[in-house]
Amino acid sequence: MDDLLAARSQMAISLGFHILFAIAGMAMPVLMALAQWRHLATGDAAWRDLARRWAKGTAILFAVGAVSGTVLSFELGLLWPEFMRHAGPIIGMPFSLEGVAFFLEAIFLGLFLYGEGRISPRAHLLCGVAVAVSGTASAVFVTAVNAWMNEPSGFAVVDGVVTDIDPWATLRSGAFATQATHVVLGAYAAVAFVAMGIHAVALRRVPDDRMHRHAFTLALGMALVTTPLQILSGDLSAKHIAEHQPLKLAAAEGLFATTRGAPIALGGWPDAESRTMTGAIEVPLVLSVLATGDPDGEVVGLDSAPPEMWPPLGVVHLAFDVMVGCGSAMLAFVLWGAVVWFRSRVPGRPAPWAHRRLLFAAMLASPLGVIAIEAGWTVTEVGRQPWVVHGFLRTADAVTPMPNVVFTLVGFTSLFAVLGVVVVMLLRNLVRSSLPRGRR
């Protein structure tokens, strides 16, 4: 394996791993704080048990998020020293802010975990809210870095040296607003789906457990709110990249020729040699609508640039289809969930947590959001190739000169694999310990 490929793979695996914990760090505190709020509002002890249990899960995930994040902050330098040499001063501000947000999150999580009974219930609840806010802020700040890599601005290059740096450049990047919205909503939706799935499993074993009922309902509520918004924000992201990173969208859609009234290609595989899509189902005009809001709008195709400037087509297209596919399935699920919920007001109709088919579907649907997130990042990152900083620095020029990167790739990958397995085991134990003996 050549060193560039090894470095790219290592970065991708580390980020793909970290993002799992990052989304939990953003969304779990929201669920946890909401449950605690319901407890204070209703006095129902089941809500309190739920808040504690979720807080405990959050603590485990938070720790792994923190260590994998620590690894990443070094990996940027270890794997991409040339990137840091040029971009370091520019991305310093958002990463500093991220550090502050993370620190606050850690402090308030500590207070939430250990403070109950020692601080007033109101203050305790507010600590939960502070965890949620700072967790989300953390993600927004790092996303600013990524947005800037996609749409760099706020500096000048004179004789190969970066000057005239605007320290706030990342937060002013054009892609920031759409990307941050899409990332945050996506995290909420994905975590809501996972939580729904886990508690659906529990409810199928112990249908009368109040805590799991509350959990399922709350997670369903969060999914109901965030999933449709997430799809709207995906539409805005698509419109944005159609304008500013047209090659990324063209690769995502396998659109070789600049076209008016462009069709959307579902499935299929792009062939760069013959410049055609094989085996795709084409739905007329949809891409133009998605990208420009006008059925007759012009969508820039790959032919606008020479092939060596194209990102890897197959991966980007596949990833985009996977994301959109997952998003559509999630939308279908929440619509059904909404119907079940609405109908449950009619006497004799089951509540969502008692609807066995809905529970079964929730189990099946639980990984969809996480898959969509991994796929979405693949679109963003692979779709930016061959650039690490769009239009300024190529990935191949940013990589470390160190040979044998494949060794660290193998090392860190195995490390993350072990951690992943253990986290899953622990969370399973956490859930199992809530089920009565004999039904585990």
Add this chain to the structure above:
Amino acid sequence: MTAALVLRAVIGAALVAYVLSGVADFGAGVWDLLARGRLAERQRAAIAHAIAPIWEANHIWLILVVVLAFTGFPVAFAVVATALHIPIAMALVGVVLRGAAFTFRAYGLQRSDLRARWGWVFAWSSVVTPICLGLVVGGMSSDAIEVEGGRVVSGYLAGWTSPFAWGVGALTLACAALLAAVYLAADLDDDAELQAAFRRRAMICEVITGACALVVALLAARDSPRLWDALLAGPWALGVHVAAFAAATTTLWALLTRRFALARVTVGLQVAAVVVGWGVASGDDLVLGAVPLYAAGVVPHVVEPVLWTLAASGVVLVPALFWLLRVFKSRRASTDEPAPEA
């Protein structure tokens, strides 16, 4: 250059904060590993108790050092990340294993034999990581890394493989163990037997740390003459040596006379003096003899807003941190209730 000076001071302060908190946490892991005999389980419990609520936050100082370094000194940062790739990667593996293992053990919900295995991972990674961090620092000061036209030309083994760097590794480990032993002794007011055990360990460590420091200085004379000269005759050298020595002897005396609160302060001063001494001896080079910090010129209008932003965030951070510490203290004082079991 004022922005650059302030930046260096802030990085230095963050580094000291990391050593006094995060590195001391590694030391606690060392004592976990060395816990033997009748008191072993109680010692482990005391250690876990001391680390539990804020350990995740302690790494923040290291992150802050890294972020400020690449913001202010991107060129030097790129060189360090390239030349010392291997020991940095090793330290990272340790950080990951240690943090994860500690959490898994604490929140594990597992059978006790599995928990014990995580305890083992936690303890060993606590020993290895400070050594690796020391190798990185030693490598930077080794005078063996060479750079031409901004590119590292001395390979990926230069510096950190020297006996000098390994001496720094040992010194870092000794400092970690020393800090942890003093903190634990100071914390264990309610358990005289354990307190005595950690007091004895702290005194032994103080002697070992002194010996390591001496060895490192002698190895520097051989391996890194530039550092040696700076240690001997640099502008602040004498003051720093005197401060470190005075703090160390005071710590020993305080331990002997059971003045634990004082020992906690002076041991901090002692280790801080070592860190500051290293910083001052390195002068304007991040990688000794190879990369001046200001290679690319520090850009004040980039560095200043970052520093101001961090300072402003203190308005929220400092009270929050104090609140956490107070709630946590009251928890220890009142009951010894375990973390909320769901």
